[in-house]
Amino acid sequence: MLDKDVIEDVLYAALSRGGDFAEIFLEDKYNANMKIVGGILENNISGRDYGVGIRILDKYNSIYAYTNDSSRENLIKVAKEAAQALSQGQVDVRLNLMKEQPSNYNPISLLPSRVLKSEKVDLIRMGYEEAKNYDESISQVTVTYMEEEQNVLIANTEGTLVNDSRVRTRYSVQSVATKGNEMQVGSYSPGASMGFEFYDTIDVKEVAREASRIAKVAINADYCPSGNMPVIIDNEFGGVLFHEACGHALEAEFVSKGTSAFANKEDQLVASPMVTAIDDGTIPNGWGTTNVDDEGTPTQRNVLIENGILKSYLIDKLNGRRMNKPSTGSGRRQSYKFAPTSRMNNTFIDAGDSSLDDMIRATDYGLYAKKLGGGSVNPATGDFNFAVMEGYIVKGGKILKPVRGATLIGNGVKVLELIDMVGDNLELGQGMCGAGSGLIPANVGQPSIRVKSLTVGGRKGDE
């Protein structure tokens, strides 16, 4: 993608006025998207993202520049311009770039770009028909097909020179159910770091039915009551609870400056002893899996919390300097337009030994959140919120009725202590995580869990 001597010249230019580390991140990414709305194939776009990011570190300071023009001349110019932010002299570095061959956690058997577009059109049409015909209440369906092939080259003055190829595939169905003057939405969007063979592992008709099922449940549901109550959060995408409530606060970006609620808590009990939480960037073909992170460090399996005790943070190179700790392979970025920072890959609460039935039976009055939507957190305070896409009221140990429009709020530090049951049915769900270094694919996950008490926000008031 770039000649070794060009890389060397650019790295030397980057350190021409000081700094102790320089890095090149070249990205060449092919994207294709198709969207069918109301039975009509409306969007069909493909294109190429291409650019180079150059980073210089000087102790704790970070200088970043990017450009679309990867000619030797321009890259050296950009590197020198970036170096203007420093005022020391040329640093004496001798580069010894060693090409690395990382483990391949994402074997691909069929590149999506090799598949005829007509096959993809058939695939989204199939999902559309299935979702639309699921129930007469389904008034509108949108199906989106996404593929991307991101090829990156990462080189730095520590001698790293590595290429990685990230092929990702995602299929998304959004169904709208209408009743009178009301509308409710259900969606389901599985994805993986796989090629077109992904469609041998999922049934798009099942995905479509699931989106319509959620919309149908919601349109026939009553508004959710509000108040504090036990909440059972189901597996798979329910893991967004841990992702928002705790995962972000374990990122070195906040920990290194002491502003995270989990700063300086290593080896301390921060959660119920039932909780073991892991971030694993190496899960084969996982949505958030990469062979190396966006700083060229091999990804790894990081145990964040073990039996309630905080074991590790998620660390990138720059924030690792402040913490005096090595990278955990967690430096990620959306594209060459972002300097990397500490982020999650595939983050989940590990399986326990209760069953979902046990949890419902053990709950006198509470909420069963079967599907969660997205959420967000303030990492400094740990206050989080997220939306319940499909929920039910549990009464007397039984599921009573569906409710809609619920939001869960709470505090990350406190909620971890309040988990009192952990299920045996661990599953992962796919999300797009937005933070300092952009929007990145990340798996969330958990078995079903029960939280002793959470604030449930709904429109109905007390019940």
Added chain:
Amino acid sequence: MDYKDLLNKLIEKGQEKMDEVEAFLVKNKQLDIEIYKGEIDKYSLAESGGLSFRGSSQGKMGYSYTERLEESALDSLVYEALENSKYIEGSDDEIIFSGSESYEEINHYDDSLNQVPTQDKLNFLINLEKEAYSLDERVFAVNACAYQEFEGERYLVNSKGLDLHDKSNGGAAYIFVVVKDDEDTKTGISYRIFYDFSSLDFKEIAKEAVDRAISMLGASNIKSGNYPIIIENTTFANLLSAFTPIFSSDNVQKGLSLLKGKLGEEIASPLLTIVDDPFLKGGFASRNFDDEGTASTFKTIVDNGKLVSFAYNWKTANREGVASTGHASRSYKGPISIAPTNLYVVNGDLDLDEMMALADKGLLINNLEGLHSGLNPVSGDFSLSASGYEIKDGKKARPVNQITIAGNLYEVFKNIVAVGNDLKFGLPSNGYIGSPSILVKSLAVSGE
């Protein structure tokens, strides 16, 4: 670099293979500086852009794009767009536009920003951070102290003879502070968006963020129930921003907006007027042509409670046999869509104190979280994590957090009791959205 040549070549190549074609090129420059403990923490310089191509063949519009802005990329742009067009269905409505009769003269590029020495920007940030720490000993950290400048250029050239170009710039500065009182941690943010560097007052910005954070110390929730609620200006603007898709004719036509069939009807309290003003002075979405080349015009969307217009591009306008309202929007990576420009709720006549007196009791909400997940733009339902203050005896009282407020946008519109006179805009995202503070009769609050 002269892009005119590149664009003309693309149009030429496109016309060999397709019927009508168009090139849309975006160039961006950005500067980001962040300070941490008096030193440069992050410094980023960026120059980038993208080239979007669309073309019609047998009445179907295909799209492609690239970030490789060079001649060698042109052939594959045309090839991809032609391939993509083959699968498009029912898109006869999408056209390549030949241009409006005239365009308003506006200038939204201020060269003075380029004349400010970098050292002045650094000093501003250093002073801002220092000021925040000095204001209160409970200021525990400044999590972000940042300065940003951006510059954008658009080129729009097509086979129907359209050839438009514009350039805009601006800046933003913000500070995010963390305060601590024993185990109680709270945060406060304040920001400015500006054209004129000399308008930045670091003391005022620091004070706003610190005051916000300190005033939240000791916050607790409130008993669940229904309360009268004032949603503060930028907070209401952010809420409205998340719901602007309801005014898009595309969503209306697809049955994804409950405003379908409501044109000319009362959809809100007579106190509510919403306009879209592409010529607003200092508006960060100001422009004189939209992303299809249509001349921008001032539009009233909601007039004293009555819905008077939706936002159209040519594709949605042609479906109904009307004219585009100049709301075509696109990123070079996507198809033509619809977005507001400077859209805002027109000021009423009460100030915030008068509104609190009018409410007598209830809540003043100045922060809503979860706007990308806790609301449903299709149904209008929302349930959002909120914080702010209790209103007691008509005055601002203790801080409140860890609550949610829930309701439905259409009901909120109808239940507006008062509109403030403190119009303020949120951060620009998909459009630049503003609002004064709004008093709503009642919303469901979940807390204790």
